[in-house]
Amino acid sequence: MxxxxxTGATGFLGWHIxxxxxxxxxxxxxxxxxxxxxxxxxxxxxxxxxxDRASLERAxxxxxxxxxxxxxxxxxxxxxxxxxxxxVEGTRDLLAAAQAAGVxxxxxxxxxxxxxxxxxxxxxxxxxxxxxxxxxxxxxxxxLAEQVALAAARQLDVTIVNPTAPxxxxxxxxxxxxxxxxxxxxxxxxxFVDTGLNLVDVHDCALGHLxxxxxxxxxxxxxxxxxxxxxxxxxxxxxxxxxxxxxxxQIPHFVAYAAGAASTGWAALTGRPPEVPLDAVRxxxxxxxxxxxxxxxxxxxxxxxxxxxxxxxxxxxxAQGMAA
Numbered sequence: 300m301x302x303x304x305x306t307g308a309t310g311f312l313g314w315h316i317x318x319x320x321x322x323x324x325x326x327x328x329x330x331x332x333x334x335x336x337x338x339x340x341x342x343x344x345x346x347x348x349x350x351d352r353a354s355l356e357r358a359x360x361x362x363x364x365x366x367x368x369x370x371x372x373x374x375x376x377x378x379x380x381x382x383x384x385x386x387v388e389g390t391r392d393l394l395a396a397a398q399a400a401g402v403x404x405x406x407x408x409x410x411x412x413x414x415x416x417x418x419x420x421x422x423x424x425x426x427x428x429x430x431x432x433x434x435x436x437x438x439x440x441x442x443l444a445e446q447v448a449l450a451a452a453r454q455l456d457v458t459i460v461n462p463t464a465p466x467x468x469x470x471x472x473x474x475x476x477x478x479x480x481x482x483x484x485x486x487x488x489x490x491f492v493d494t495g496l497n498l499v500d501v502h503d504c505a506l507g508h509l510x511x512x513x514x515x516x517x518x519x520x521x522x523x524x525x526x527x528x529x530x531x532x533x534x535x536x537x538x539x540x541x542x543x544x545x546x547x548x549q550i551p552h553f554v555a556y557a558a559g560a561a562s563t564g565w566a567a568l569t570g571r572p573p574e575v576p577l578d579a580v581r582x583x584x585x586x587x588x589x590x591x592x593x594x595x596x597x598x599x600x601x602x603x604x605x606x607x608x609x610x611x612x613x614x615x616x617x618a619q620g621m622a623a
Contacts, residue, residue: 302325302326303327304359304362304364304365305329306349306368307330307367308329308331308337309331310372311465311469311472311501312368312465314340315501315502315504316508317337319505321342328344328345328358329345330345330347330354330355331346345357349384349388349393350385352392355396359402360400361400363403364402364404364406365402365404365405365406366508366512367405367407367408368408370444371385371437372472377570382437386437387440387443387444390444391447394448394451398455402455403456405448405456407444407457409444409445409459410438410441411461411522411587412437412441413441413445414461414589415432416589421497421527421590422522423592424461424521424593430442430443452517457518458518459519460507460520460523460594461589462504462523462524463496463504463522463524463525463587463589464498465504466605467608467615468614468615470612470616480609480616483534483537484537484541484543491546491549492530493529493530494529495527495529496527496586497525497527499525499602499605500603500605501608507598508523513598514599521591521593522590522594523602524590525604528605534546536609540613562576
């Protein structure tokens with residue numbers, strides 16, 4: 300019988316969490332909407348959906364631990380209610396199912412987007428933040444889901460982790476960070492905006508989840524990141540790894556905003572996701588620099604520089620035919 304349920308293993312970070320759990324000797328069950336094996340993971344599948352509470356109750360039955368890494372991560376969608384149903388109500392129902400099933404520990408994967416960022420410097424878990432500061436339905440839904448998880452920690456042993464921007468191999472959708480890599484390789488980034496991210500090797504981020512299970516305090520949040528990098532520096536590192544030239548022209552935010560507004564407006568007419576989601580442009584106005592000092596101090600988290608992860612991402616995207 301499985302002792303650990305993982306949601307989100309069909310995606311990027313969840314797959315790496317599940318793989319590491321198997322390597323560490325856990326008997327893992329995977330929640331999936333498709334009742335099919337997941338490549339690279341020899342684990343039983345619990346067929347279910349975050350919007351189907353009965354399926355969540357079946358999936359969690361008999362489990363000691365739950366890692367909830369699944370989320371609807373889209374920067375544009377026609378019906379925002381779908382995202383709230385999965386991210387907020389799905390989290391609420393999974394937490395309730397876990398409590399009813401007697402789960403011992405629950406690790407909830409939030410996002411660094413739910414922390415507060417100062418105008419200068421790095422954000423951390425202590426900085427006040429509100430729903431009004433969240434940009435777009437994804438960040439708003441994840442903020443509300445995090446509040447649900449914090450409230451549930453009064454009855455259930457819940458620890459929350461806030462990953463920054465994972466990068467590495469096996470990023471199938473891809474994530475926004477993976478798309479930066481793909482677009483750079485395709486020559487689709489002739490310029491950049493003044494923004495910055497905290498990148499983290501997906502291997503280290505997955506390990507941080509296991510450390511949260513082992514050492515995390517109930518009801519606490521832990522940022523799992525590594526390096527704060529301006530977009531210019533990310534592109535420069537990609538250039539060094541590939542031998543290609545990095546763009547050296549920075550475009551003003553108002554130009555990016557106009558492109559995002561036009562692209563998103565066209566998406567509303569056609570139903571096709573925009574090449575430049577307006578919410579992504581709005582998010583880029585804030586440098587999302589963050590500190591993982593709390594995770595290092597309390598969990599023993601020790602992330603590495605991200606160059607190797609960028610190299611693995613490049614190789615994997617090329618091997619999959621997703622990049623030149």
